[in-house]
Amino acid sequence: MxxxxxxxxxxxxxxxxxxxxxxxxxxxxxxxxxxxYQNGVPRPLGPAMRNDFGMIEELAMLQGSAxxxxxxxxxxxxxxxxxxxxxxVEPQYFKIFDIKWLEGNAQQALSAPNTVAxxxxxxxxxxxxxxxxxxxxxxxQNKTDLIVTGxxxxxxxxxxNPIKIxxxxxxxxxxxxxxWGAVSSSSExxxxxxxxxxxxxxxxxxxxxxxxxxxxxxxxxxxHLFQLLTDIHTNETYGxxxxxxxxxxxxxxxxxxxxxxxxxxCINFVNLATAQAVSRSKEVGVRKVMxxxxxxxxxxxxxxxxxxxxxxxxxxxxxxxxxxPGMESLFKENISFxxxxxxxxxxxxxxxxxxxxxxxxxxxxxxxxGFSPALAIKNKISIGNSGGGYLRKVLVVVQFAITIILIxxxxxxxxxxxxxxxxxxxxxxxxxxxVRVPVxxxxxxxxxxxxxxxxxxxxxxxxxxxxxxxxSEDNNTNNFSFGGTEDAPxxxxxxxxxxxxxxxxxxxxxxxxxxxxxxxxKEYVVNETLLKKLNVRNPQDAIGKIVALGGGNKGPVVGVxxxxxxxxxxxxxxxxxxxxxxxxxxxxxxxxxxxxxAETSRQVEAAWNAIYVDYVYxxxxxxxxxxxxxESERVMGVLFKVFASVIIFISFVGLFGLxxxxxxxxxxxxxxxxxxxxxxIELVGMLNSSFLLMVFLANIVAWPIxxxxxxxxxxxxxxxxxxxxxxxxxxxxxxxxxxxxxVTLRSYKAARTNPIDALKYE
Amino acid sequence: xxxxxxLTNNNMIKLENIEKYYANKGLKNYILRHVTTTINQxxxxxxMGPSGAxxxxxxxxxxxxxxxxxxxxxxxxxxxTSLNERKRIELYRNHIGFVFQAYHLxxxxxxxxxxxxxxxxxxxxxxxxxxxxxxxxxxFNIVGKKDLFPNQLSGGQQQLxxxxxxxxxxxxxxxxxEPTGNLQSVQALQIMELFQNLNKTDNIxxxxxxxxxxxxxxxxxxxxxxxxxxx
Numbered sequence: 001m002x003x004x005x006x007x008x009x010x011x012x013x014x015x016x017x018x019x020x021x022x023x024x025x026x027x028x029x030x031x032x033x034x035x036x037y038q039n040g041v042p043r044p045l046g047p048a049m050r051n052d053f054g055m056i057e058e059l060a061m062l063q064g065s066a067x068x069x070x071x072x073x074x075x076x077x078x079x080x081x082x083x084x085x086x087x088x089v090e091p092q093y094f095k096i097f098d099i100k101w102l103e104g105n106a107q108q109a110l111s112a113p114n115t116v117a118x119x120x121x122x123x124x125x126x127x128x129x130x131x132x133x134x135x136x137x138x139x140x141q142n143k144t145d146l147i148v149t150g151x152x153x154x155x156x157x158x159x160x161n162p163i164k165i166x167x168x169x170x171x172x173x174x175x176x177x178x179x180w181g182a183v184s185s186s187s188e189x190x191x192x193x194x195x196x197x198x199x200x201x202x203x204x205x206x207x208x209x210x211x212x213x214x215x216x217x218x219x220x221x222x223x224h225l226f227q228l229l230t231d232i233h234t235n236e237t238y239g240x241x242x243x244x245x246x247x248x249x250x251x252x253x254x255x256x257x258x259x260x261x262x263x264x265x266c267i268n269f270v271n272l273a274t275a276q277a278v279s280r281s282k283e284v285g286v287r288k289v290m291x292x293x294x295x296x297x298x299x300x301x302x303x304x305x306x307x308x309x310x311x312x313x314x315x316x317x318x319x320x321x322x323x324x325p326g327m328e329s330l331f332k333e334n335i336s337f338x339x340x341x342x343x344x345x346x347x348x349x350x351x352x353x354x355x356x357x358x359x360x361x362x363x364x365x366x367x368x369x370g371f372s373p374a375l376a377i378k379n380k381i382s383i384g385n386s387g388g389g390y391l392r393k394v395l396v397v398v399q400f401a402i403t404i405i406l407i408x409x410x411x412x413x414x415x416x417x418x419x420x421x422x423x424x425x426x427x428x429x430x431x432x433x434x435v436r437v438p439v440x441x442x443x444x445x446x447x448x449x450x451x452x453x454x455x456x457x458x459x460x461x462x463x464x465x466x467x468x469x470x471x472s473e474d475n476n477t478n479n480f481s482f483g484g485t486e487d488a489p490x491x492x493x494x495x496x497x498x499x500x501x502x503x504x505x506x507x508x509x510x511x512x513x514x515x516x517x518x519x520x521x522k523e524y525v526v527n528e529t530l531l532k533k534l535n536v537r538n539p540q541d542a543i544g545k546i547v548a549l550g551g552g553n554k555g556p557v558v559g560v561x562x563x564x565x566x567x568x569x570x571x572x573x574x575x576x577x578x579x580x581x582x583x584x585x586x587x588x589x590x591x592x593x594x595x596x597x598a599e600t601s602r603q604v605e606a607a608w609n610a611i612y613v614d615y616v617y618x619x620x621x622x623x624x625x626x627x628x629x630x631e632s633e634r635v636m637g638v639l640f641k642v643f644a645s646v647i648i649f650i651s652f653v654g655l656f657g658l659x660x661x662x663x664x665x666x667x668x669x670x671x672x673x674x675x676x677x678x679x680x681i682e683l684v685g686m687l688n689s690s691f692l693l694m695v696f697l698a699n700i701v702a703w704p705i706x707x708x709x710x711x712x713x714x715x716x717x718x719x720x721x722x723x724x725x726x727x728x729x730x731x732x733x734x735x736x737x738x739x740x741x742x743v744t745l746r747s748y749k750a751a752r753t754n755p756i757d758a759l760k761y762e
Numbered sequence: 763x764x765x766x767x768x769l770t771n772n773n774m775i776k777l778e779n780i781e782k783y784y785a786n787k788g789l790k791n792y793i794l795r796h797v798t799t800t801i802n803q804x805x806x807x808x809x810m811g812p813s814g815a816x817x818x819x820x821x822x823x824x825x826x827x828x829x830x831x832x833x834x835x836x837x838x839x840x841x842x843t844s845l846n847e848r849k850r851i852e853l854y855r856n857h858i859g860f861v862f863q864a865y866h867l868x869x870x871x872x873x874x875x876x877x878x879x880x881x882x883x884x885x886x887x888x889x890x891x892x893x894x895x896x897x898x899x900x901x902f903n904i905v906g907k908k909d910l911f912p913n914q915l916s917g918g919q920q921q922l923x924x925x926x927x928x929x930x931x932x933x934x935x936x937x938x939x940e941p942t943g944n945l946q947s948v949q950a951l952q953i954m955e956l957f958q959n960l961n962k963t964d965n966i967x968x969x970x971x972x973x974x975x976x977x978x979x980x981x982x983x984x985x986x987x988x989x990x991x992x993x
Contacts, residue, residue, distance in 0.1 A: 669869075672868060675825075675827070676854070676880040754828075756827040
């Protein structure tokens, strides 16, 4: 199962014929205090690069966007109104990526402005039949009519650029923008390297290129890097259009857990098989006497193990099939488990059977086939001389160590999750809905009406027009100057909000006041971190200082806001400027009475729809958005819980089996001890103590490993729990407790048997 | 337990009408029938009889390893049939030592540790344990073997350890089930002399099950069993 998931993650963007030659151009900013990475590029980069680089075969700009699509039927009546993610695509894109076109020709279809190509799925949605889509028009953003000039095959789920609506880049309004300083994460650039060229060869021209287009600046340096297409999904430094990355670290973590599982299971098998070897010793003896060679015996036992593994595999396949829906909902992705589609799964399973079969079967086979026939026939083989007593103990310790590492890991992951959920962010996010507002100039005029209407709804406590919530994945950074003309050595995260922004989100001011009503940037509120970075100690000193944003928009600082977390808690707080800027608003944040959210939401939607008839309503709650940051942690948490329980289960089933054999082997000893005056409790205690010692040893082994792993994981968070001794203690107590229960259950029975049965002479 | 009673008639074991049978498909398969006898403190009793006569079962009943189906059994004036497990373990610890035909030493422990084991259960202090074990090793002439494991010893030596283990707890009664059954005659002789010695000098009551007339001759009394009956 883990393999399927990992394969799925690694399969991202793997299916393009040119995948080894496709690179994404990314941007690297170097500031005095560190580097920042962006998956976008400045818009003029595309044309410029196309000019300056000889080694690039093709280059294509890809601009992500989203908008309202209206489809009319033949009679001119509205057939469908929907909000969809769209892409402005250069025709070259389809040269780089071999996407199959069902209708039309990519190079011609998207060369003229106001043309659009649809994926099969979209064409089906808009027109009912994709064969008839060609030549039809769709209305985009209530403004432009786009002619459908092509239909292409649906892209698989595992793509980083899920293009469904490809609008000709020639029609993109900002395509000729000249600012090299503005980098948006939705402007991506892909290049196809000439065959035989090495990406390292691009470094020279690249440096010259950067020198040519960017002005020298001590405080800020921009550079461009080339990222291999297949790296996009697993590299967490950059975002992508699919908004899905699964870091290599998480994948590695999963693989490790999978290996752990496998190792534990193998250890169990080895242990039980060797223990069981005793009961089969007679068979071995007889076979040997009959003239069987050792090799034949080894082969026989190995075949048995491999057969067993095959049966287990069949059961595992059935279970996987059953568990797949659960997994899909956990990962929110479509994962296919089909042998025909992915023969690699089959190969993997085959390899598994062989490896597991041999791993688990080899040692017991060697032990069993090594029995001396004379002793074996006389039933004189006991667990003591069936060999590998120490090896078995070591295996048990290893197995328990793994279990303990996982228990500890699970506890810490869960605790960190809880910490993230409950840590105060510095602002109030409860019951705040972010309602998108359209951004075209006509809609902007209606903002005030909307706000007034929404504010009047009973149950709405406050409302503010803003670019984004205080904590958001939507971040905008700009250069700025503070109290002078020279730019500060770092960029500031800019948030736009109106006069009610502070009230709605419950932001606290340390000095000065909040923003006054204004449609353009007239004054600034800064946060503590920004002042700290500028070495301004007293917030009061900042008031009145003149700030210029992006070289213009001069205005005084009127307030200092207490620090709040503006991104996920993995990141530190950025320096922030808050301004009023009507043209930047994208949302209206509505703070509601938490007791009547459902009713209020309904009314907000009604009010919104009444004003923006032509648009599609969409909203989300800030709390949900924030929780979405920790989606991968949630998934990790669930995985840890599931796999930890499975491993714990396996370990203790194994332990139970082992103790059964030990108890059987020591029946005689226990009987003797009983006759010597030992009570049942003393006997149970005796068996327990030997196992507890092993579990304790396992704890000792597991602690440092768990500590290292967990510290590493936690280091990824700027805000994290301090690693206390408790998870370790709990893991130890838990493991010991389970051991005691298991051992006692089994050994009590053994200790209660009448000694006479065991002591009777043969 | 009344000490006066015990002292006056010196009865250690009193068996009355002991019966033992296994019910098999409604048929009663008798092993012991109407066994009635008393054994006094300081006796050395040999139970004799052909195979299947019920010798071992009788010994097991006396050793409280098996319960009689019917009958009265008093050990030192106490009714055993109504005894709970804790009390019975008390008796094992303080009054009864077992010697087996197959020695039944604990393979994983050295000679010294084997001898020490019953003292551990008797909760004897560490210093005294050491001295008593040393005493035993000395007395049975196995000091040199104290750090060996049972499988490094000959049968006779193992049985010596077995007896030492039974004696170390200073029991009033030793129950021996064919103690020499696995031994060669010279070693068997040694063991029997040892028993006689223990019986005479330490006044330990000994009950042994044996096939051999010669061994039985070491005892003070012979109980002949045939088909579950004393004859």
